[in-house]
Amino acid sequence: MATRIDKEACREAYNLVRDDTTDINWAAFKYDGPTIVPAGHGTDYGDFKSLCTDDIRLFGFVRITTGDAMSKRAKFTLITWIGENVSGLQRAKISTDKTLVKDVVQNFAKEFMVSDIRELDEDYIRTELKKAGGANYDAQAE
Numbered sequence: 001m002a003t004r005i006d007k008e009a010c011r012e013a014y015n016l017v018r019d020d021t022t023d024i025n026w027a028a029f030k031y032d033g034p035t036i037v038p039a040g041h042g043t044d045y046g047d048f049k050s051l052c053t054d055d056i057r058l059f060g061f062v063r064i065t066t067g068d069a070m071s072k073r074a075k076f077t078l079i080t081w082i083g084e085n086v087s088g089l090q091r092a093k094i095s096t097d098k099t100l101v102k103d104v105v106q107n108f109a110k111e112f113m114v115s116d117i118r119e120l121d122e123d124y125i126r127t128e129l130k131k132a133g134g135a136n137y138d139a140q141a142e
Helices: 007-018 045-051 088-104 122-132
Strands: 026-032 035-042 057-067 072-082 110-114
Touching: 007 026, 007 035, 007 057, 007 088, 026 045, 035 045, 035 088, 045 057, 057 088, 057 122, 072 088, 072 122, 110 122
Parallel strands: 072 110
Antiparallel strands: 026 035, 026 057, 057 072
16 A cells, blocks of 8 residues: 555644744654654654654654854754664655655755664764754864
8 A cells, every 4th residue: 555644744743843932853754554654743853753663664853952152043854763673664664754744844955865873873874964954164073
């Protein structure tokens, strides 16, 4: 059966993360049968990481504050999680299914495809987003 996405519900979760007036900094999207639906959202990145278990496929949209002494700004990332115990067929489908997610999650600085929980380290994600952000005027801090 072809994968679908609950666009309205997923867009609502996406907009919560993008909204500067909320503290929500992540939203996750999971499979409910053949449909991609919101899996939750929150303010603690650790809660997002706890959803990434060995037996599931999951998409995450995460806000991380980056910047330097001159300016702070929000950067967004799309994370595709594929647990170590996910079947080969499900792994293969993730690429085409991700296009459905990208119809909703359209603005992000960097994309990650991850299957090892260690690759979800928040400092690593922040560093990669900072590299993608361009100029770094905080040279004395390095």
